[in-house]
Amino acid sequence: MIVMGLLFSSSAFAQEAAGIPADEASVAAGQELFDGNCASCHNVHQDMIGPALKNVYERRDVKWLQNFIKNPSKVKDSGDAYAVALFEKWAPTVMPAQQLSNDEIVQVLAYVKHSTENPPVAKTAEATETAGSAPAAAGVDSNLLLVVIGVLVVLLVIVLVVLVALASVLSNYLKQQKGLTAEDADYVNQRFDLGAVLKSQAFIGFVSFVFVILVAKALLDGVMGIGVQQGYAPDQPIKFSHKLHAGYYEIDCQYCHTGVEKSKNANIPSANICMNCHSQVRTDSEEIQKIYAAIENDQPIQWVRIHNLPDLSYFNHSQHVKVGGVECETCHGDIKEMEVVQQHSMLTMGWCIDCHRQTDVNAKGNAYYDRIVELHNSNTKAPMKVEDIGGLECAKCHY
Known part of the structure; x- marks a missing residue:
């Protein structure tokens, strides 16, 4: 079902669009017929495989259009100059005969006339951005776990820096004091032992907590990703655009x-x-x-x-x-x-x-x-x- 192989832009043979209905039912029926029989090769406002159909009812009368749509080759072979010119302009594309009744063709013309008089409005930038948007996916975002871990690490680093600074200030203050006992002096003058810190229960607990969170995130990603193929674009046997x-x-x-x-x-x-x-x-x-x-x-x-x-x-x-x-x-x-x-x-x-x-x-x-x-x-x-x-x-x- 390709479609009506119609016309050049304007013509000296313009006819008045008499007998073409404008009621909503006819336009709707015409659109359905157009989409099923014509839209693969024709557009109302621009050329495609076949010519644009805008104002086609003004370039030829309804009777001529009905005859041409039902059997374009017959009209051309009769010597009709307009049909011959159409075939020559759009060669080698040939429009096949359409199994449409005269009433159905009039309905198609009703849709074409309606579309001609009501051209599509260009999309705004906002509409373009939101077109085709789908509802956001419900559920837990596993990346949230990374954010939580990052925030906790930053907070812990800040707390650690503050504690080290306080300890340093307090240690320097105590070193300047007199009358410290031998035990207190040894405690104040002790050196920082990294090995002791790494072996401490607090450090081991913190590392274990981070490890558990990372493993939980990996497991959650795996579970939530089962059967999800978003972005899947396989190679096809024929390259179709x-x-x-x-x-x-x-x-x-x-x-x-x-x-x-x-x-x-x-x-x-x-x-x-x-x-x-x-x-x-x-x-x-x-x-x-x-x-x-x-x-x-x-x-x-x-x-x-x-x-x-x-x-x-x-x-x-x-x-x-x-x-x-x-x-x-x-x-x-x-x-x-x-x-x-x-x-x-x-x-x-x-x-x-x-x-x-x-x-x-x-x-x-x-x-x-x-x-x-x-x-x-x-x-x-x-x-x-x-x-x-x-x-x-x-x-x-x-x-």
Whole structure:
């Protein structure tokens, strides 16, 4: 499903955008169709694999667009000058015919028209810094132990210096006094014995305490790190750049990961999805040839899984993405800037629980939550969090 292989910037054949609806339902339906059929090759505001679609409804009338989208080659072969020019400009990319009805194409145009009239607002610096941020991991920070040890050592050194200084001052004062007994004189004039200090119970106790703390930190780091793969970025059989595809070309995540809104798993894209574009784009690339080889040999591409949860944990993508409205970047980080994808978040139990404690329930417009929201608001004015609807119950994730 690639998409509408449309148009140059402006044209002398501009048409009035008559018959294109502007209601919210049509725009929403058009966006879904656009994301599923067009977004891999087209963007409204900038060129991608195919041309930008901004104001496309003003360059050709709706009837022409419907005919072209459903069978672009037929329109070109009829001798239509505009279609011929499009094919020549974007060669060797060829747009395939789309299995869309006239009504669905009008809905797509409704979305394009809405996006044209409401261009995206540039992100502020603050928004850029916070985009894709995930809840802080709950639990004990093992580095805190090092800080505690450091503070204790500094305090002990300060106390030791003060005591040595006091002892020195007091010793000098006593040496100047007359009438000291022989025993007192010997005590005052005794020399500092480092060996005796190292063998003293106080020094041995202090060293033992530091040793125990360091061992405890090492053990805590080991225990807390079991199963945590944050930063894991394995080599893949084919070098695939998310920064190029999701970032520069703005291909929607759901175009490749088709199950994210309707399945427990987001699923790894098949070679057929890759070929929707790469049957025409960069066919001579060494990496693309690996896709051809997989298809010819009837073998799946052996992608290496990056985000792994233990078998005892249950996680449902559709529940979080479709119902909860959680953005991909919340858990996966700024994918659009990753040449090589890595595990961005800790994905630990504490990390998930902390998210459930902080995240508001997306109850707006969902009648399922009406009674629950009513009961919640009768007891508190605080926003309803996921934990308030059972998000911390063990059986939600472990059953």
